[in-house]
Amino acid sequence: MLRVSAMTTETDVDLQGVNGDAASAAKGIEYGAELMSFAESLAQRDDQALASARMTLQRVAGDRVMVDAAGVAANFQRMVRIADSIGIPFDNMQSDFVNSIQAELGLTRFASAQHSLVDG
Amino acid sequence: MNYFDYSEFEIEIREDLPATYAAYWTQLAKPGNWWTGAQRVAIAEETRNALTCAFCAERKQALTPYGIAGEHDHAGVLPERVVDAVHRIITDQNRITQALVDDNAANGLSKAAYVELVGIAVTVFSIDEFHRAMGLPVETLPEPVAGEPSRYMPPTLVSDMGFVPTIPAEGATANEADLWQPGFAHNVVRALSLVPDAVRDWHKVAGAQYLSLPGMQNMVQDENRSINRMQMELIAGRVSSVNECFY
Secondary structure: OHHHHHHHOOOOOOHHHHHOOHHHHHOOOOOHHHHHHHHHHHHOOOHHHHHHHHHHHHHHHOHHHHHHHHHHHHHHHHHHHHHHHHOOOOOOOOOHHHHHHHHHHOHHHOHHHHHHHHHO | OOOOOOOOOOOOOOOHHHHHHHHHHHHHHOOOOOOOHHHHHHHHHHHHHHHHOHHHHHHHHOOOOOOOOOOOOOOOOOOHHHHHHHHHHHHOHHHOOHHHHHHHHHOOOOHHHHHHHHHHHHHHHHHHHHHHHHOOOOOOOOOOOOOOOOOOOOOOOEOOOOOOOEOOHHHOOHHHOOOOOOOOOOHHHHOOOOOHHHHHHHHHHHHHHOOOOOHHHOOOOOOOOOOOHHHHHHHHHHHHHHOOOOO
16 A cells, blocks of 8 residues: 555555565655554554654654554554454455565565465 | 544544544444343454453464464453464464364354354454554453344355355345445455355444445545555555465
């Protein structure tokens, strides 16, 4: 979806931000590095890093951005657990576009890829 | 009790978030399709216990989660098998298998009850995670409401994906007409449809935390959000990656 939204707005982004590279996250995305660190520290359950990331994000981007970022991060803490607890496959495994992104990010290294690679 | 009152918090939080959370808390306390109100609140409590469970921490480090025995740290309200399911969903979700869900179903935890349990666990967890992200303490769980589960089962189900039956994409009709536009539903929307109310909860909470289903079609920026879609998807992607979620 990051690639699709970037294409829609004709923005040059680097998907490696998804894998935790701060410079990549900042490319084409306002507050990208700070948003990435905030999301990462939440998902990693690193409370010290989370406190630091929260403070940084609030300082550079403001309260409203922090609230909306917290909402999205919390939402995807739920979504990943729905997907894996039910074992659903990815919707469009036949798409070359989708496959190229999965390859670029190395997503098949994840155990849950089996739900899509077997069923898809 | 007035749940999710952020009025004293130093940061202004848009009103739809506490309103949605409070509405979910009201639903959580009531009997569901397959669990009583007391059981639903107990499932919610186990999502929190999972985070400090010593056995979960040990199992998470094991090469395989199925070769290690032990007992969970839990409140003692729910059967061990149910506790195990909740704790896995929170702490080790990407190693849940079809065999585990089938074994649970053969030993008293039906697939429908499992789906409702998943819905409760992930929704409570995500609301708690919002609080943790903001530096807020978690909300007190609601007092259960007495009553019996409805045992409602959707009439049209298929077993074409995942570990449990779901409503097919074209099957959102009649009682389920509000779940999605018939003929088109991403797998993650269909995932919990064995328990339609779990999908409804999914819509409501996702609509406040992220985007509504129609809003997801807007790849630029929702007018009610301060971050654009690229910023949202960067956050979503990083959270998914840390959780090692392929989907």
